[in-house]
Amino acid sequence: MNNTLFPVFLKTETARFLIVGGGNVGLEKTQTLLRQNPDVSITIVSISILPELKKVVTQHPKVKYQAKNFEESDVINADFVIAATNDKELNTAIKTCANSRNILVNAADQPQLCDFYLGSIVNKGSLKIAISTNGKSPVLARRMREHLEEAIPEDINDSIDSLNAFRNSHKGSFQEKLADLNRITQNLSATSPAYINKLNYRYLGLEVLVMLIVFVAGYGLSTVLSFTALLGYVQNIPIGFK
Numbered sequence: 001m002n003n004t005l006f007p008v009f010l011k012t013e014t015a016r017f018l019i020v021g022g023g024n025v026g027l028e029k030t031q032t033l034l035r036q037n038p039d040v041s042i043t044i045v046s047i048s049i050l051p052e053l054k055k056v057v058t059q060h061p062k063v064k065y066q067a068k069n070f071e072e073s074d075v076i077n078a079d080f081v082i083a084a085t086n087d088k089e090l091n092t093a094i095k096t097c098a099n100s101r102n103i104l105v106n107a108a109d110q111p112q113l114c115d116f117y118l119g120s121i122v123n124k125g126s127l128k129i130a131i132s133t134n135g136k137s138p139v140l141a142r143r144m145r146e147h148l149e150e151a152i153p154e155d156i157n158d159s160i161d162s163l164n165a166f167r168n169s170h171k172g173s174f175q176e177k178l179a180d181l182n183r184i185t186q187n188l189s190a191t192s193p194a195y196i197n198k199l200n201y202r203y204l205g206l207e208v209l210v211m212l213i214v215f216v217a218g219y220g221l222s223t224v225l226s227f228t229a230l231l232g233y234v235q236n237i238p239i240g241f242k
Contacts, residue, residue, distance in 0.1 A: 003134050005117070012037040016077060020070045020094055021084030022049030025108040029082050030056055030063065032118055045074050046085075072097045080116075083107040111135030120145035125157025 017033060019026050019042060027050055033040050034056070042063045044053070049065060057065045066074075070090065075081055081098040083091035083105060095105045095113045107113035111134075119132040120141040129148060131141045163181065170177045 005132060005134060007130055007132070009128065009130070012040045016041045016079045017043070017082065018074060018078035018080070019044045019082045019084055020046065020074070020090075021082075021086075021108075022046030022053055022065075023084070023086065024050065025084040025086075026050075026082075027053045027056070029084050029106075029108070029118065032121075034060060034063070035123075036121065043074075043078070045070050070094060075101060075103055078103060081105045082118075083110075083113065122148045122152070124149075124152050124154070126160045127152070127156055 012033070017040065019029055022044055023046075026044060026046065030042060030044065030053060033042060038060065039062055042060075044057070044063065044065045045068060046065075047067060047069060049057075049067075054065070057063050070093075075094075075098045078098070081094060081103055083094040085091055085094075088110065091107045091110055091113055095107060095115075098105045099115070104115040105113060106116055106118060111117075114135060117132050117135055119130040120138070122129040122131070122145050129145075131144050131148075133141050163185070166184070167177060167181060170180065172180070
């Protein structure tokens with residue numbers, strides 16, 4: 001079976017989520033969304049909800065709770081619907097209702113009803129990685145997330161900020177900018193386990209900083225030391241100093 005999923009990162013500032021169900025699944029889905037954006041708009045529809053979920057509602061002004069059964073009109077003001085009940089027939093009815101209005105649905109533990117999945121997410125500052133097993137093994141996705149959270153250094157965001165500053169200050173053409181960024185970051189794609197063990201993201205930040213100084217300094221420095229020569233010098237720093 002081909003994996004036809006297309007990963008998309010959704011800006012949640014204006015997205016409106018409807019969660020039907022106030023049990024453990026509803027709580028988990030609500031917390032998952034709030035971890036990405038504490039101000040995301042969520043409406044929870046359920047006759048009753050867990051005390052833990054009620055506490056979440058009181059702590060987040062944009063999370064609303066409606067103590068009632070699901071009605072078709074509930075989906076009108078939603079952009080995405082999450083069916084979080086333990087009633088498979090109700091979840092199917094929710095999907096049918098939402099899809100009739102071109103609204104995408106996620107149904108807990110029912111991948112055949114899902115138009116999208118909520119994957120395991122790695123957050124490291126500006127770096128965000130979403131992991132999916134195509135709905136087959138959420139446990140494995142969680143384990144992969146834990147592995148990546150441990151493997152990726154906490155200061156990776158420093159390198160991201162340095163690369164962003166370098167990109168914004170680069171005055172060359174798009175092709176030149178892309179070539180220089182590829183050259184600076186080429187070591188990050190190394191597959192040798194021995195090299196990966198030695199990889200130090202602080203070195204990447206230092207390298208980008210040196211490149212940034214070259215471009216900010218302008219023609220004065222660039223006429224003395226070319227970009228290629230300086231990059232070669234930095235890349236030849238002994239391993240012990242990287």
